[in-house]
Amino acid sequence: MASLTRYRIGGPAGRYGRFGSHADLAAGLESLEGAAYRVLGWGANVLVSDRGVPEPVISLSGEFDCVEMAADTVDAGGAAGLPTLVGDARREGRAGWEFLEAVPGTVGGGLRMNAGSAETGLWDRVVWAEALTPAGDLVRVQAEEAGPAYRSVQLPEEWVFTGARLAAPPGDPAAVNEVHAERRRLKVETQVYELPSCGSIWKNPGGSHGSAWAVVDRVGMRGAVRGGAQITERHANFIANLGDATAADVVWLMAETRRRVHEAEGIWLEPEIRLWGFEPEELVSVGAAS
Numbered sequence: 001m002a003s004l005t006r007y008r009i010g011g012p013a014g015r016y017g018r019f020g021s022h023a024d025l026a027a028g029l030e031s032l033e034g035a036a037y038r039v040l041g042w043g044a045n046v047l048v049s050d051r052g053v054p055e056p057v058i059s060l061s062g063e064f065d066c067v068e069m070a071a072d073t074v075d076a077g078g079a080a081g082l083p084t085l086v087g088d089a090r091r092e093g094r095a096g097w098e099f100l101e102a103v104p105g106t107v108g109g110g111l112r113m114n115a116g117s118a119e120t121g122l123w124d125r126v127v128w129a130e131a132l133t134p135a136g137d138l139v140r141v142q143a144e145e146a147g148p149a150y151r152s153v154q155l156p157e158e159w160v161f162t163g164a165r166l167a168a169p170p171g172d173p174a175a176v177n178e179v180h181a182e183r184r185r186l187k188v189e190t191q192v193y194e195l196p197s198c199g200s201i202w203k204n205p206g207g208s209h210g211s212a213w214a215v216v217d218r219v220g221m222r223g224a225v226r227g228g229a230q231i232t233e234r235h236a237n238f239i240a241n242l243g244d245a246t247a248a249d250v251v252w253l254m255a256e257t258r259r260r261v262h263e264a265e266g267i268w269l270e271p272e273i274r275l276w277g278f279e280p281e282e283l284v285s286v287g288a289a290s
């Protein structure tokens with residue numbers, strides 16, 4: 001999985017399949033006969049255990065990798081890159097897409113994560129989204145049925161998002177260009193793009209605790225190194241792979257940070273990243289669900 005994830009970390013998958021059409025995907029899901037599986041986009045938010053992930057891993061390609069602009073909407077497939085979607089929206093002068101500037105990943109992964117900024121998530125732009133269920137049914141949902149919240153959505157984990165229609169009203173091209181450039185400048189300046197990472201490790205705890213990076217910083221973990229992994233100096237909510245990091249290195253830094261934050265501030269940080277293939281006690285140590 002190291003070659004399939006942005007972190008460049010992780011052992012093998014039980015099985016791996018890439019599906020380029022609805023028919024192939026439905027047949028692939030059917031062949032699993034109800035067994036659990038994982039859906040992978042660009043792996044920009046997934047840390048895979050050094051032992052690998054026992055479940056079959058599926059991803060989308062082919063007909064799912066498309067972006068088509070219409071008068072005031074855009075249709076995007078589940079495998080389309082968020083950078084392609086955002087780049088097209090910017091070039092066409094469509095308003096309201098700067099919140100996803102410099103966010104790596106696919107539309108499918110973005111729907112699952114409700115990717116975006118602190119204020120805006122992808123579901124804020126959804127007219128409808130489509131998903132294939134394990135039973136092979138194609139379902140269409142609107143944003144209000146999906147229960148989107150900060151970096152989450154209340155739809156079954158096993159649904160595979162195959163595409164979405166998104167609002168993309170025309171804007172003032174010059175103003176659109178300017179807000180995109182400013183958002184990109186801010187992200188590249190304050191975050192870490194030159195080393196493998198999964199972006200923000202923790203969700204912002206909010207309230208008086210503020211941003212996750214500030215909490216991590218207050219407990220003295222900024223810059224901490226374990227093996228080949230480091231909590232970056234530039235952004236204390238990023239853990240970078242310096243070259244030969246293992247998943248165990250990243251998990252150690254997460255568990256230690258979480259322990260210190262609880263001791264100092266009485267809160268348990270909640271991970272934003274998804275962890276695959278870990279033992280229950282490892283997941284508990286970082287506050288993750290299985």
Ligand SMILES: Cc1cc2nc3c(=O)[nH]c(=O)nc-3n(C[C@H](O)[C@H](O)[C@H](O)COP(=O)(O)OP(=O)(O)OC[C@H]3O[C@@H](n4cnc5c(N)ncnc54)[C@H](O)[C@@H]3O)c2cc1C
Pocket residue numbers: 006038039040041042043044045046060078079102103104105106107108109110111112113114115116117159160161162191192193197198199200274
């Ligand atoms: C440098 C950097 C900056 C980042 N900045 C941001 C940011 O500003 N805002 C933000 O929100 N995120 C950010 N991220 C995290 C990441 O970009 C997003 O979470 C993105 O949505 C991940 O998309 P993906 O396709 O890589 O999903 P993956 O990492 O492959 O998967 C993430 C989750 O989505 C599920 N999934 C993937 N594809 C599908 C599908 N088709 N159907 C159903 N489920 C699916 C997976 O099972 C998994 O649970 C950043 C990451 C990096 C490395």
